[in-house]
Amino acid sequence: MEIIPKYELSKTNFSDEEKNLLEDLRNNLVDLAISSGENFHINENALLDDIKEFLKLRFFNEDFNDNHSYKNSQDNIDKLANKLFEEIIGYGEIDPLIKDDFLEEIMVIGTNKPVFVYHREYGMMESNLIFESDEEIISIIDSIARKINRRIDQESPILDARLGDGSRVNATIPPVSADGPSITIRKFKKDPLTIIDLIRENTINSDLGAFLWLCVDGLGIRPANAIISGGTSSGKTTTLNALAAFINPRERIITIEDTLELQIPHDHIVRMETKPPNIENKGELTMDDLVKNSLRQRPDRVIVGEVRGKEAITLFTALNTGHSGFGTLHSNSSRETITRLTNPPMNVPKIMIPAIDFIIMQNRIYRSDGVSVRRVSEVAEVVGMEEGTIQLNKIFQWNGKNDEIENVSISSNTLQSLADIKGVKISELHGEVNRRKSVLDFLAKNNIRSTNGFANVIENYYLDPNTVLDSISDFG
Numbered sequence: 354m355e356i357i358p359k360y361e362l363s364k365t366n367f368s369d370e371e372k373n374l375l376e377d378l379r380n381n382l383v384d385l386a387i388s389s390g391e392n393f394h395i396n397e398n399a400l401l402d403d404i405k406e407f408l409k410l411r412f413f414n415e416d417f418n419d420n421h422s423y424k425n426s427q428d429n430i431d432k433l434a435n436k437l438f439e440e441i442i443g444y445g446e447i448d449p450l451i452k453d454d455f456l457e458e459i460m461v462i463g464t465n466k467p468v469f470v471y472h473r474e475y476g477m478m479e480s481n482l483i484f485e486s487d488e489e490i491i492s493i494i495d496s497i498a499r500k501i502n503r504r505i506d507q508e509s510p511i512l513d514a515r516l517g518d519g520s521r522v523n524a525t526i527p528p529v530s531a532d533g534p535s536i537t538i539r540k541f542k543k544d545p546l547t548i549i550d551l552i553r554e555n556t557i558n559s560d561l562g563a564f565l566w567l568c569v570d571g572l573g574i575r576p577a578n579a580i581i582s583g584g585t586s587s588g589k590t591t592t593l594n595a596l597a598a599f600i601n602p603r604e605r606i607i608t609i610e611d612t613l614e615l616q617i618p619h620d621h622i623v624r625m626e627t628k629p630p631n632i633e634n635k636g637e638l639t640m641d642d643l644v645k646n647s648l649r650q651r652p653d654r655v656i657v658g659e660v661r662g663k664e665a666i667t668l669f670t671a672l673n674t675g676h677s678g679f680g681t682l683h684s685n686s687s688r689e690t691i692t693r694l695t696n697p698p699m700n701v702p703k704i705m706i707p708a709i710d711f712i713i714m715q716n717r718i719y720r721s722d723g724v725s726v727r728r729v730s731e732v733a734e735v736v737g738m739e740e741g742t743i744q745l746n747k748i749f750q751w752n753g754k755n756d757e758i759e760n761v762s763i764s765s766n767t768l769q770s771l772a773d774i775k776g777v778k779i780s781e782l783h784g785e786v787n788r789r790k791s792v793l794d795f796l797a798k799n800n801i802r803s804t805n806g807f808a809n810v811i812e813n814y815y816l817d818p819n820t821v822l823d824s825i826s827d828f829g
Contacts, residue, residue: 356723360470360478362449365440374411375437378404400442405434444516445493446482447536451520454543458586461490463533476724490534494524503629515612518543539586545616548595549802552793556588556715557729558758559797561749563790565732567782568710568767569599570815575771576600576677578708580660580694582684583715588727589681590614592715593656597679598804600654602812607647609640610658618804623650640664644671654678665699672708687712687733691743706743707735710767716751729758736766788822789814795825 367375408430444451450459450470458471461484468482484490497514498505505512505526512524521539548566551557557565568577579596581589597617600606606622608615613626625647630637640657641664647655648671655678657668672678684690690712694701714731732749748762764779772779796802796810814821 357477357479358475360472360480362480362482364446364482365436365449367440371433371437374408374433375440378407378437378441381407401434401438404438404441405430408434444496445489446484447493447538450480450482451516451518451538451540454540456540458540459536459538461493461534461536463530463535464490474724476722487533490536491526494526494534494536497522497524513612519613519616521612521614541614541616545594545618545804546591547598547618547802547804547807548793549796549800549807551592551595552797553800553802554726555756556592556727559790559793560760561729561732561758562793563786564748564760564765565596565711565713566599566789566793567786568771569596570601571677571771572775573601575774576654577710577767578672578677579679579711579713580690580709581679581681581713581715582687582690583681584683584685584717586725587715587717589715590658591727592713592729593679593681597654597656598808598811601815604653605651606654606656607650607652608656608658609643609647609664611640612658615656615658617656618808623647641667644668648676652676656680659683660694660699662698663700665694665701666705669694669701669705669708673705684714687714687731687745687747690714691745695743703738703741703743707737709735711735711748712745728756734762734766788818791825792821795828799828 412430439448447459447461447468450456450468455473456470457473460469460471462469464484464487466483468480468484470478470480472478494505494512497516498512500517501514503512503514505524507526507528510526510529512522514522514524516522516538519541521541523537524535526534548557548562552559552562569579571577581593581596583589594616597606597615597619600617600619602620604621606617606619608617608622608624609627610625611627613624615624625643627640627643628636628638640662644655644657644664644667648667653676655668655671655676657664657678657680660668660680660682668678668680682690682693684693691706693699694706695703712731712733712735713729714733716728716730717725718728719725728751729749730751731747734746734748736744736746738744746762746766748760748765749758750761751758768782769779772782775782792810792814796807801807801810810821
């Protein structure tokens with residue numbers, strides 16, 4: 354038994370003839386790029402058709418080897434065209450890793466060293482892929498940079514980018530990475546995790562899910578605001594995605610991120626992404642610029658992918674003036690979250706902090722076998738300020754002994770405030786939480802977890818909750 358399990362990568366093999374064809378195709382693309390200048394852009398659909406035509410001309414040419422296996426076979430030509438197409442538009446030898454939806458992270462750490470991957474089921478693994486030269490790695494980095502019209506060189510040796518599938522890339526070259534070029538790719542599932550996945554994986558339970566559903570919805574009159582805090586790779590973005598699915602379809606969402614990661618299943622959503630300065634150090638758009646701009650777009654919800662700078666004050670100003678929103682933040686506890694918000698570089702005035710209702714803490718916890726699990730470890734309510742200190746009321750707490758998150762509250766200020774505005778007794782809201790819990794339990798039991806399937810149930814619940822509850826009851 355090995356400490357680090359092996360990940361066996363099957364490589365794409367090319368014959369000598371195929372390598373020559375691939376080289377000719379790449380040279381043609383380079384010539385086209387040079388002649389087109391800065392306006393060059395690959396149309397992938399057209400490229401595949403062009404490759405097929407290129408192969409037809411080659412294979413049906415009388416001077417071509419009559420015994421070639423592709424001769425007069427349209428099916429074989431199509432297969433080869435797809436093989437060459439994937440090689441040209443892909444990312445070289447790491448392309449199969451990028452396409453593996455079971456991988457969460459891909460880590461290239463230099464030459465003559467194995468590429469490591471983090472598997473969603475088996476944890477950290479060592480692959481059989483080894484790059485023998487810096488040039489091979491830099492070629493992949495350059496390919497990524499070109500597709501997003503960015504560059505990486507001695508003057509700009511760090512690249513933060515996003516692949517077409519939404520995966521986040523960080524790449525470095527010397528002198529930043531002393532041992533050679535590196536690539537780290539954070540991958541996101543093609544089918545995003547929903548709250549049902551989080552319940553089934555025990556990240557949260559249906560009690561907490563139902564409570565947050567009611568609070569996020571706010572019965573359409575007082576939606577709760579929340580900060581989701583935790584360490585790197587603790588699952589903050591996944592949980593934010595899952596909770597945002599509870600937002601009523603009637604609402605308009607604006608998201609702001611450094612690199613687009615959020616995959617919120619909502620029809621009325623505007624996604625905004627920061628922009629680095631150009632070569633002349635002009636044209637930068639910061640998080641704060643985008644948060645300010647979002648407030649001119651009539652948002653019902655403003656969601657900030659990661660709060661870390663002066664945009665925090667803009668966000669909290671918006672929350673204090675009637676807007677609703679979410680954000681994520683790097684922190685290790687609820688109290689530390691407050692400390693980080695109220696100190697440089699965020700500097701949010703303490704009097705503004707009560708604009709958020711909840712701090713949801715999430716942790717990445719490693720088991721003895723080296724595989725990590727994500728757990729919502731704490732949900733704390735912000736209940737006001739006393740003698741200059743922000744007061745927190747713990748609602749849910751993770752119990753490590755039985756691996757369960759438990760309701761530890763005596764009461765909830767958020768629910769009481771909602772009951773007062775709605776003009777109902779708090780017991781009625783507790784009953785509504787229980788009804789929503791029964792919906793989540795039914796979906797989890799029957800593994801109705803796809804984004805569309807879950808969204809349909811939520812939308813139907815908002816339209817007619819009794820019909821949904823009756824349907825669940827009919828299933829027993």
